[in-house]
Amino acid sequence: MLTSHQSAAASPRRARSVAVALNQAGAPKHEPSFSELAGAKLPSFSKPFRVYATLKEQVLAGTLPPGTKINERALGAQLGVSRTPLREALNRLAHERLVRLSPYEGYTVAPLTRQDFVELCELRVILEPAVAALAARQASDEEIAALREATRTGGDAGEVLCSSFEQYLRRQAEFHLALAHAAHNERLEVLVMNAYDQQQRILACAWGHGLELSSAHAEHGEIAEAVARHDAAEAAALMSAHVRRHEGRVLGALEHYFRANPAAQPEGSS
Numbered sequence: 549m550l551t552s553h554q555s556a557a558a559s560p561r562r563a564r565s566v567a568v569a570l571n572q573a574g575a576p577k578h579e580p581s582f583s584e585l586a587g588a589k590l591p592s593f594s595k596p597f598r599v600y601a602t603l604k605e606q607v608l609a610g611t612l613p614p615g616t617k618i619n620e621r622a623l624g625a626q627l628g629v630s631r632t633p634l635r636e637a638l639n640r641l642a643h644e645r646l647v648r649l650s651p652y653e654g655y656t657v658a659p660l661t662r663q664d665f666v667e668l669c670e671l672r673v674i675l676e677p678a679v680a681a682l683a684a685r686q687a688s689d690e691e692i693a694a695l696r697e698a699t700r701t702g703g704d705a706g707e708v709l710c711s712s713f714e715q716y717l718r719r720q721a722e723f724h725l726a727l728a729h730a731a732h733n734e735r736l737e738v739l740v741m742n743a744y745d746q747q748q749r750i751l752a753c754a755w756g757h758g759l760e761l762s763s764a765h766a767e768h769g770e771i772a773e774a775v776a777r778h779d780a781a782e783a784a785a786l787m788s789a790h791v792r793r794h795e796g797r798v799l800g801a802l803e804h805y806f807r808a809n810p811a812a813q814p815e816g817s818s
């Protein structure tokens with residue numbers, strides 16, 4: 549069984565990149581998601597937006613881990629920006645609850661709790677079975693093909709070839725977003741993307757602490773086949789079970805992470 553402790557050969561396949569959704573004026577349509585940022589061509593945006601997008605990606609990918617105290621001077625130098633666009637970006641992230649501002653400590657990457665993840669799973673277990681059922685009813689042949697493509701592991705004998713955390717996240721997101729897209733409901737799609745994004749930094753923490761990957765990919769395959777058979781009840785049941793199992797897998801790894809990184813939790817919660 550492959551876990552994040554083990555390494556694997558790099559996948560020959562590169563996941564599709566997702567562009568930041570733009571409105572007619574060329575500005576981002578909504579707060580960009582992790583999946584969008586991963587594929588974004590940032591130079592085409594204004595400097596304050598680039599600073600915000602870069603920081604957001606670093607927080608969501610765990611490059612700036614939960615509980616990290618932000619040294620504004622060092623960060624500004626690293627990003628090559630002055631205090632004003634940096635503050636603007638940090639305040640925007642504070643508004644999204646990814647960064648915290650305290651009068652004595654300044655900015656800190658928002659700490660993480662077990663409860664944050666449990667709540668996200670509660671949300672996903674409400675949303676995603678409904679999405680899976682809609683997709684089973686409405687997915688076109690092309691969307692089913694895209695869904696199956698997103699479940700391909702790229703290896704022999706069901707091996708999951710994820711050599712890096714980023715690759716793992718992309719594979720995971722690709723499947724869930726392809727399914728949400730096949731549900732033909734833009735509002736649901738945005739909600740799923742948002743819930744999925746919020747868990748990225750939690751997964752980033754769990755990665756490297758025994759997060760087990762193979763079964764999630766196998767479960768994705770089963771859901772894709774239920775959608776391909778247009779079996780809405782089965783697709784919904786499989787998705788519900790998948791989110792619950794995912795919760796158990798991640799919580800197990802998070803326990804190890806919190807033991808190794810007590811500063812990642814808010815004070816008094818450990």
Ligand SMILES: [Zn+2]
Binds near residue numbers: 720723764768790794
């Ligand atoms: Zn999944």
